[in-house]
Amino acid sequence: MAVDASTSARGDLILKNLTKSYGDFSAVDDLSLVVPKGSFFALLGPSGCGKTTTLRMVAGLEEPTSGSIFVGETDITDMKPYRRPVNTVFQNYALFPHLTIFENIAFGLRRRGITEAEVKTAVDKVLNLIELPQLATRKPNQLSGGQQQRIAVARAIVNRPALLLLDEPLGALDLKLRRQMQIELKWIQTEIGITFVHVTHDQEEAMTMADTIAVMNKGKIEQMGTPEELYDSPKTAFVANFLGQxxxxxxxxxxxxxxxxxxxxxxxxxxxxxxxxxxxxxxxxxxxxxxxxxxxxxxxxxxxxxxxxxxxxxxxxxxxxxxxxxxxxxxxxxxxxxxxxxxxxxxxxxxxxxxxxxxxxxxxxxxxxxxxxxxx
Amino acid sequence: MAAFRGASAKVFGLKDNKSALPYLLLIPGLLWLAIFFIVPIFSLGQMSTKVPGADIGEFVQEYRFSNYIDAFNSSKEQFLRSFLYGLLATIIALAIAYPLAYAIAFKSGKWKNILLVLVVAPFFVSFLLRTIAWKQILGEEGPVVSVLRTLNIISVNTSITSSAFAVVTGLAYNFLPFMTLPLYASLERIDPRTLEAAGDLYANGFTTFRKVTLPLSMPGVVAGTLLTFIPAAGDYINATILGSPSNKMLGNVIEARFFKIVDYPAAAALSFTLMAAILILITIYTKRTGTEELV
Amino acid sequence: MKNLTKWLSKNLIRIYAFFAFTYLFIPVLYTFVFSFNDSRKTNLIWKGFTLDKWKNPCGAPDICSALGNSFVIGFTATAISTVLGTLIAFALGRYRFKGRSATNLLIFLPMATPEIVLGASLLTMFVNLGINTSILTAIIAHVMFCISFVVVTVKARVASLDPRLEQAAMDLYANEWQTFRRVTLPLVAPGIAAAALLAFSLSFDDFIITNFTAGTVNTFPRFVYVSAGRGIPAQANVIGSAMFFLALFIVVAAQIVSSRRKAKI
The missing domain is CATH 2.40.50.140 (Nucleic acid-binding proteins)
Structure with a gap:
């Protein structure tokens, strides 16, 4: 995949020949991909297709066997997770159970040495954005699933990362709440304009939210395009069957x-x-x-x-x-x-x-x- | 708050029960503890204010509370030593056990169960035999001393055993499983994703440990340090086997008062003081670390 | 060189764990090796390899009668404390009742009391009541300090049980007793077994409390302690090593059985 100067200057996420092997098995197989800055990008596929491994390599939680990862012109392939301009909304949220909601959201800001006054402003602002300012002093286990989900998003976006990674963020919610959160996440993304990379096995979720979907199967991208393109003109039987019937x-x-x-x-x-x-x-x-x-x-x-x-x-x-x-x-x-x-x-x-x-x-x-x- | 309680009761499956069933389940065991733990503690309290009678082994109640002062004054040194050795042994055990428990909880993969068995396994060899083994390994005829002496690291007159060092490391060694298992239990409960989340939120390895891992494992640290400190402070076997007369602990004094001098009131007063001191320490410690339910 | 430092920093904690295990096992290994020592009375210096001590573990005077007493006390105390402790664990793990926190405290206190105080207080009571200490008083004492450990171990298992399983049993026409017998008990059984093993090893290994409450009854730890002065016969190493392998065998067998069962499911 050719990477021209204009894409890298804009701060796109670029994966070049990314591979992750475990012995003979390749979880991610020579994957190349450009996610334009500011887009809502979905990696869609069944469990075990390599989508989560790809996401974890971007987050720095998994080391690629070969290939490289760029955000804009910066090569982040060997960067420690805590040095990357990337934040993650974890599956099941991974909120810190011993900290209040305020401290959970402030965690990343404090690590970067931001002043107390600025931390307070930023946390309050993001709590208002997700419409939960009244929860600041609670602990995570006192919150409902939907609230925890929104806090997990807030904890990540408050850091203004170049890239937000979402790992099956709605998997633990019931259907009705999931629908509501899909709309809400899409709205938050438009509001703050950060690139979202969203991993899911739920085709409806991917189609509702993403501008671009990459359908993954066995470590490779089967097809990539807008939801309409994928639905109307699938190129493989896998895409035709996985995205709708x-x-x-x-x-x-x-x-x-x-x-x-x-x-x-x-x-x-x-x-x-x-x-x-x-x-x-x-x-x-x-x-x-x-x-x-x-x-x-x-x-x-x-x-x-x-x-x-x-x-x-x-x-x-x-x-x-x-x-x-x-x-x-x-x-x-x-x-x-x-x-x-x-x-x-x-x-x-x-x-x-x-x-x-x-x-x-x-x-x-x-x-x-x-x-x-x-x-x- | 009431609604919240109801919810938690549902989660843990606790039933509100107006019937006698829970009490029937409790009675036999609690009765045993009442008769053979609470009553003896009262006997001990009573004994502590008695004075020797006409015959040896006969004591008369005279509510002499100065027994406490006398007993304490005569064994201040051993008293302080018990707490100091107990504290040092606890710190050493924590330093050894925390990384060990961490490795088993997060880095052992499929070996986890086998490693857990290995932590407990030495426990099955009588602790007296193991302590005596240390004495012989580190002793005058043992391999360690002769190697160190040949290499001129220690002088001919220096020994490892019969020292405070030997007693403290012996204590730390003996109670290591009591430290490791609670630490493992609380570390294992941590969702590894919260640690990844800390890394994702700009915390490096050390900050992640300080801000997330350690606070979340605090219940294990509290339980482990208590389970190590309490028996260590009351122990006298390690001091007897690995120490010299100048390393005697309070346990040695109590034992001698009971069996050699047959001064039951003084021994009882010392036991009572030891128990009270430990309970006060535990209360302060658990309040400060914010751990309420320990059992 | 860079690879080496990277490997080291990645595996530092594993290396540390390896050394911790080595430290844990040095005395065990020493005890085992010296069980083959061709020694006479004391077992201090290596005199040559022999299997004699393993062939005749009772060869040292009094050692097997002491061991027998330890087994009698251990088995009896384990049986009683496991039953009593399990009942309490069910009450605490299953029901909300008045006096819950007082019960928790009463369970916690014996564990928070140094052994020497437990032994001393029991001896004082027995002396006050004019009861002669014997194997019976030793058993009573052992039951007392084992109960708390049984409660803690079993309660953890009871609390982790999904209450919906019992509800499902009731839904499928099992009455309360059948539910307990057919569903609850089998699920809690591994916890009870672990508690019994813990109780036995605590009892078998106990010296301090036994020293106060067993009168003149000799037990294995007492035998070791007394002979420590004049030199421990290698037979003690044989028995210590045998107990080690026996316990290891039981634990490993239990692990294999439970993992096989899981594999079947």
Missing amino acids: SNLIPGEVSGSDGDNLIVDLFGTKVAVPKARSSARGNSALVGVRPEKFRIAAEGKSTHGNVLTGGVVSDVSYIGVSTQYQVEMPWGKEVMVFEQNDDEEEMLRKGAKVVLSWEPIFTFALDGSENVSAGSH
């Missing part, structure tokens, strides 16, 4: 028609935008997100790409939508999410159906991809 149907490229490729799926021809195909040879995996399908009883009129001969094998009504499993003539099932926004009757199990969708919602992967990689 995908129906991947094997087919043969049989020709081309203007901006579209024509792919033969078990005898039915469908159109796929060339721009959204990463198939290299003739064999391809055609991908359609479940919510892009339209489902209708056999015989109804359809348009766009059409697949006939499906039989509903399972129906679950989940409020905003209805989820159908449809058994296709070639013996595999596909997943269809139908929004409950019209008066059409729900289809019953056993009903014969036809599926259709707009060609622009189709993507294609190379045929050599493993269909089930990254499935939940």
Whole structure:
């Protein structure tokens, strides 16, 4: 990855060929990456993919086997953690149980020899920012999970680091609180303008907050881009399955028609935008997100790409939508999410159906991809 | 505050119980302690103000509190020595045990359980045998003295045993597991991520230790130092085996008063003073270190 | 050179721990080595290797009767103190009741009292009541000082128990007794076993309190102390070493069993 003068001068985080091996096993494998200053960057992947190891190497808690780490023009690879312009929000927060909230937040400032008056101002300011000024004299174990989470963020950002690292920061919270904190963290990031590097295994969390997501698998980055790019044009089966759900149907490229490729799926021809195909040879995996399908009883009129001969094998009504499993003539099932926004009757199990969708919602992967990689 | 208490009760699973069950569980054991610990302490208190009767071994209650002054005056030196040796032994044991416990808690990986067994293991060889082993290793015919003398590090007239040094290190050695285990227990409870967090917040290794590790391990330090100091200050075996007559501790005096001179009141007065002094020290110590529940 | 200093600073604490362990084990090793000494009466100077003392550990006069007394006192005191202490530990670890802090204090005090004071006070009481000290009074004394250690050990285990396990048992139709018998007790058992082992080693190794409360009954530590003056027979080293290996075997076996069980789960 080329690093030009403009990126390094701005204070971006730059990882160059970063590797961490334990014996024969590479937790992080030749990783290169630039995180632009001021962005909210997410490292997304299943447990054991190397995302936390990457974060810990940036924080200085883990020594890279090879490669280097820069913040702007400063090489921080061999710097002790306490000398790095980097702060971390730890998983489970790691608040100091013997210190008050005020002292927890003041900890980093005091280590850097900042005057008492300035410490007081800075801590008060950050407590106001997270809207918990009344907690200053409490101890961590007297706080709720959500409050502890916010204190952990405050303790890190009060130091105005060049870079804030967040290690599964919301993992210990319940769903509702997690949603609320996602919005809050995003707001704090915009407010203070520090680069956030966020490690998570929760794709929804990553998509809600991050400007850029890097999907990691087995120590390597599978794909990097905005949430929309990753969702609409995944380049690998792993990304297609890990970020949301995908129906991947094997087919043969049989020709081309203007901006579209024509792919033969078990005898039915469908159109796929060339721009959204990463198939290299003739064999391809055609991908359609479940919510892009339209489902209708056999015989109804359809348009766009059409697949006939499906039989509903399972129906679950989940409020905003209805989820159908449809058994296709070639013996595999596909997943269809139908929004409950019209008066059409729900289809019953056993009903014969036809599926259709707009060609622009189709993507294609190379045929050599493993269909089930990254499935939940 | 009441609500908070309720919450903590739930966490630790303590049940509010109006029935007699907890008392039934307590009675046999507490009765044993009452009869064979509390009552004897009272007997000791009574004995301490008696005076010798007509026959040897017979004592009459005359509430002579000057027994305390007499006993203390006659053994001031041993009294102070007991506390001094106990204190020094505790400091040495702490200096040895803290890094050891730290290494086991944070740096031992899969060896942790085996190392813990090894800390306790020497304890299984009778402590008298181990103390005598030290006497022989460091003694006149032992290997250490002869090597040091050949190298001219110590003179022919200098010995290692029969000295305050030998008694204090002997005490430190004997009570080392009592120091190490509580320290380990409190260090092991520290979430290693809080230490990483300190490093992340600009604290170097030493500051992390001073500001985070040490305060969080204080309960272990308090428990360990007490469990070492109390038996060390009351001990007389190390002074007998490793020391000379000029290293006698209060325990030696009490033992001699009981068995050799048969002066029970003086021995009781000294025992009582020792116990009171230790309890006062513990109270001050735990108040100052802010450790309330020790058990 | 730079690598060496880096390695040293990284492993300094491990090196320190290694030396601490060496220090802990020097007398143990010495005791073990001298159990093979072909000595006569005193066991001070190395006279040559022999297995005779291991073949005939009772060869020294009185040593095995003293050892027998130590076992009798140790086993009896362990059994009684483990039962009494475990009951208290359950009361303290499970229930909130009036007199909790007084109970805690009563448990703590014997541990905060020097052994010599415990021994002296018991002897004074026995003398006052005209009771002759014997093996029985020694057992009574040993139970007394072991109870507190049992309570502390078992209570830690009881307190760390997840109360939801007992609630789950009750939910699955176990009454209070069945819950205790089938769920609580098996889970606390390792703590009770550790407490019993601790009680036995405290009792077996005790000299000071025994010296005050056992009358003329000889125990193994007493035997060692008395013979220290004229020289300890190598048989004492044999018994000390054997006890060491026996205890080590029990602890290691317990560790292996519990880690196997964990592996199965």
